[in-house]
Amino acid sequence: MKTTISSDALTRVCNILTEARKPTAPRVELTRFELALLADGVATNSDIGDYLITSEFRAYSSIEYFFEELFAPLEIAQQFIFRRPVDPLDEVHGTQGLSAVDATAFLIGLQGLGLQVDPSRLVEKLSDALKDRHSLTGNELEIVLYGNYVNRRRVVLKARPTESGGAKRETTHEDEAGFRFAMQWEGDSVVKLEVLGSLYEVPKPQEHVKCDYCGHEYLTNNTAEARIHQDVHTRRQEMFDPEPEQRFASHLATDVGGERVDHKSPLWMHGAVLERAFEFKREFRYDFVQWPGSSVTRAGEEWVGWLFAADAKGTIAGACAFMNRDAAAAVPDWSLQWVWLAPKFRRSGFLDARWAEFLKLYGDFDIEHPLSEAMQAFVRKHGTEKQKAALPAAVHE
Numbered sequence: 001m002k003t004t005i006s007s008d009a010l011t012r013v014c015n016i017l018t019e020a021r022k023p024t025a026p027r028v029e030l031t032r033f034e035l036a037l038l039a040d041g042v043a044t045n046s047d048i049g050d051y052l053i054t055s056e057f058r059a060y061s062s063i064e065y066f067f068e069e070l071f072a073p074l075e076i077a078q079q080f081i082f083r084r085p086v087d088p089l090d091e092v093h094g095t096q097g098l099s100a101v102d103a104t105a106f107l108i109g110l111q112g113l114g115l116q117v118d119p120s121r122l123v124e125k126l127s128d129a130l131k132d133r134h135s136l137t138g139n140e141l142e143i144v145l146y147g148n149y150v151n152r153r154r155v156v157l158k159a160r161p162t163e164s165g166g167a168k169r170e171t172t173h174e175d176e177a178g179f180r181f182a183m184q185w186e187g188d189s190v191v192k193l194e195v196l197g198s199l200y201e202v203p204k205p206q207e208h209v210k211c212d213y214c215g216h217e218y219l220t221n222n223t224a225e226a227r228i229h230q231d232v233h234t235r236r237q238e239m240f241d242p243e244p245e246q247r248f249a250s251h252l253a254t255d256v257g258g259e260r261v262d263h264k265s266p267l268w269m270h271g272a273v274l275e276r277a278f279e280f281k282r283e284f285r286y287d288f289v290q291w292p293g294s295s296v297t298r299a300g301e302e303w304v305g306w307l308f309a310a311d312a313k314g315t316i317a318g319a320c321a322f323m324n325r326d327a328a329a330a331v332p333d334w335s336l337q338w339v340w341l342a343p344k345f346r347r348s349g350f351l352d353a354r355w356a357e358f359l360k361l362y363g364d365f366d367i368e369h370p371l372s373e374a375m376q377a378f379v380r381k382h383g384t385e386k387q388k389a390a391l392p393a394a395v396h397e
C-alpha cells in the first residue's frame with residue numbers, strides 16, 4: 001500500500017508514533033461506541049473522534065483533530081448519515097460519517113499504522129454476518145481476513161510535496177509492540193512513513209517453474225497456484241502411477257466383458273476411459289477429446305473403449321477407443337481413434353497382446369492419423385498390410 005497524505009497530517013501521525021505506547025488492559029466486552037455502531041450500522045465522524053480519544057492517548061489525544069485526513073490514504077469513503085425524519089416531509093440534515101463496516105476497516109487501517117486502537121471485537125461481530133457471503137467489498141474483505149493480516153502489514157504513506165523543504169534525514173525506531181517505523185523528514189515535516197507490523201515478513205520471491213513430473217507450469221510462493229498445481233499433479237499421478245482399483249479387479253474377475261467398455265459397462269469405466277482420452281489429447285496436443293462417455297453418461301453404441309489391466313489387482317495401465325464410422329452400414333467400419341498408456345507401461349507389450357483380438361472383433365480396422373512415432377513403429381511391426389500401407393512413408397533406414 002502506497003498512499004498520499006498531507007505532510008502536516010503525516011507529521012502529526014509520526015508525533016504520536018514516536019511517543020512510547022501507553023499500557024492498556026485487554027478488553028473483551030464491547031465498548032459503548034462499539035455497541036452503538038453495531039446497533040445503528042453507522043457512526044458519525046464526531047462519534048468516531050470521541051471513541052479515538054479513549055483509545056489513542058498519545059500526543060495529548062491529538063488524533064481527534066486530524067483523523068479525518070486519514071480516510072483518503074486508507075481508502076475509506078465517507079457518507080452522509082441522517083436521522084430518520086418523523087414526517088417524510090421534514091427537512092433532513094446529514095452529518096458525515098461511516099458505515100459500521102467502513103468504520104471497522106478504518107480502525108484496522110489505523111492499527112496497521114501502529115496506532116493504539118483495537119478493532120478485534122468489532123471484527124468478530126461483523127465477521128459473523130459476512131461468513132456466508134461469496135462477494136465482498138474491499139473493506140469487508142479487510143474484516144474477513146483480519147486474523148491473517150493483523151500485525152503483518154507493511155504500510156507506506158507518502159506526503160504530497162511541500163514548498164517548505166528543509167534538511168533531509170531519516171529516523172527509524174521500533175515501538176514496545178514490535179512495530180518498526182522509518183520516517184523521512186524534511187526539516188520538521190515528515191514526507192514519508194513506512195510501517196512494518198510486528199509479525200511482518202518480507203514476501204518470498206516468486207518465479208515461474210515447471211514441474212518435472214506433471215509438466216504443470218506455475219508461480220512459486222503463491223497459494224492459489226500451489227493449490228491448482230496440487231490438483232493437476234494428483235490427477236496426473238493417478239494416470240502415470242496408477243494404484244490398484246478394487247472395482248476394476250472385481251470386474252475383471254467376474255465380468256466376461258473384462259477390459260471392454262461399451263454402452264452396457266458401468267459408468268466409472270466410461271469415466272476411466274475419458275481420463276485417459278484427456279491424457280492422450282494433452283500429450284499429443286490434439287484439439288478434441290475422442291471419447292463421448294464420462295462418469296455420468298455412457299458413450300453411445302458406436303463407441304467401444306478398452307481399459308488395459310496391468311495386473312489382476314485392478315491397476316489401469318492405459319486405454320484405447322474404437323469408433324464405428326458408419327453405423328448405418330451392414331458391416332461396421334471400425335477405426336482405432338487413439339491409444340494411451342502410462343509412460344512406465346509403454347513398450348511392455350500391452351497393445352501387442354490385444355492386437356489379434358482387436359483384429360478379430362473390428363476387422364482390418366483403420367488407425368486414426370496422425371500417429372505418434374511409437375505407434376508408427378508398432379504398426380510397422382504388428383499391423384496388417386492395409387494398416388502398414390496407410391502409414392506415412394518411413395523416413396529412416
Ligand SMILES: [Zn+2]
Nearest residue numbers: 211213214233
Ligand atoms: Zn507437478
